[in-house]
Amino acid sequence: LTITVITIVGSPMVHAAPVDTNIDAQAAIVVDAESGQIIAQQNMDKVLPAASTSKLMTAYLVNQAINKDKLFNWDSPVKISRNVAKVSTEAELTNVPLKVGGHYSVKKLYQAALLGSANAAAMALGDAINGNQHAYIDHMQEQLNDWGINDATINSAAGLLNSQVYSDAVGSNPNTENMMSAKDMAIIATHLVNDYPDVIQTTALPRTNFYGTNVESTNALLPGGKVKSQYHFDGLKTGTSTKAHQNFVGTLTYDNRRLITVVYGTGPVNGFNPTRFYQTIKLLDQTLSKVHFVQVPQGQLKAATDIKNGKTKQAQVTNAQSIGVWLPIDQTAPKVSITPNKDLAAPLKQGAAAGTIKMNDITYLSKHDEQAGPAVAKQTVEKLGFFARLWHGFLDLF
DSSP states (O other): OOOOEOTTTOHHHOOOEEOOOOSSSEEEEETTTTTOOOOEEEEEEEEEOOOGHHHHHHHHHHHHHHHHHHOOTOOOEEEOHHHHHHHHHHHSSSSOOOOOOOOEEHHHHHHHHSSSOOOHHHHHHHHHHHSHHHHHHHHHHHHHTTTTTOOOBOOOOSSOGGGGGGGSSSSSSSOOOOOOEEHHHHHHHHHHHHHOOOHHHHTTTEEEEETEEEEEEOOOOSTSSSSEEEEEEEEEEEEEEEHHHHEEEEEEETTTTEEEEEEEEESSSSSSHHHHHHHHHHHHHHHHHEEEEEEETTTTOOOEEOTTSSSEEEEEESSHHHOOOOEEEEEESEEEEEEOOTBBBSSSSTTTTEEEEESSSOSSSSGGOEEEEEESSSSOOOOOOOHHHHHHHHHHHH
């Protein structure tokens, strides 16, 4: 197969690699949630403690259990084990009160885990999905592997240390905790908001009531929150631990696109400190000042590719769908290429499938995201007559 570079006449082409940011954090990433394009990054592959941002994985699996596996519904009661109830009483952990043998709805536990970062609530949800914590941890790991995340270490539904979950600990090391990269977390977050967009209805809430206990959102970037910003966040999750310091996974809409931000390893641990939120704002400032979103309309790209048995030796092809991409601020159009369909031959009608368009010089979260869409014939190519094909075949011998 030949690959033909497609361009738009008069458009400057420069390398559209992710913006390299420089914020006060161990790692960071900005991703377009819909396309999976990595817009900016800083040590995005460095494996770090995830802390309570791990609860986004539990949020995904709860939604999957309800919407796909039909294990339960939002109103289903979840019975609390003795060990989970014990975790809920730990003063140094964020929690809501849970009683041994008590029953609490999936929805209430889900809201408490996402908004208030209630650790025992996340563990209870894991028990509801798989029956016990060990089976649930295996389930989490399997889902990550399905997404191509193979460098993460998972031992907790909530992101706690082994020493903090008592008899539900996985392995013998008391200091083991969930470890993953900012890129890994971005993959989790994009799957969550794409597959189950209703999660935003929960993460946008400033607070909730858990059976009489007021639970405030830990996300200070929500509208009306403690940190003011020009950006309009509506989720997702904070995380804090001694080793992780401050983590934050955010989501917002900007230029009519949903973005995911991840900031890992910033700021001190003790008390309320807004460092993670200010570093997230700085991350976006550094990113969005250097890029813009470009939408290439359907049929605007032009390219030529070889075709067999046609009255012309090449077929003109174009993009069958509009294509959106983040580009450097001084670049007006993407650089893309087409891989033609195998044995592309006439007759070929206008609009018929002709190949696959792929972005060049763009970085995505996974190989799955890289294809921009189908290419189609821009014009009809008629088939040569029998004797003309014979003559062309004869000429090809020489």
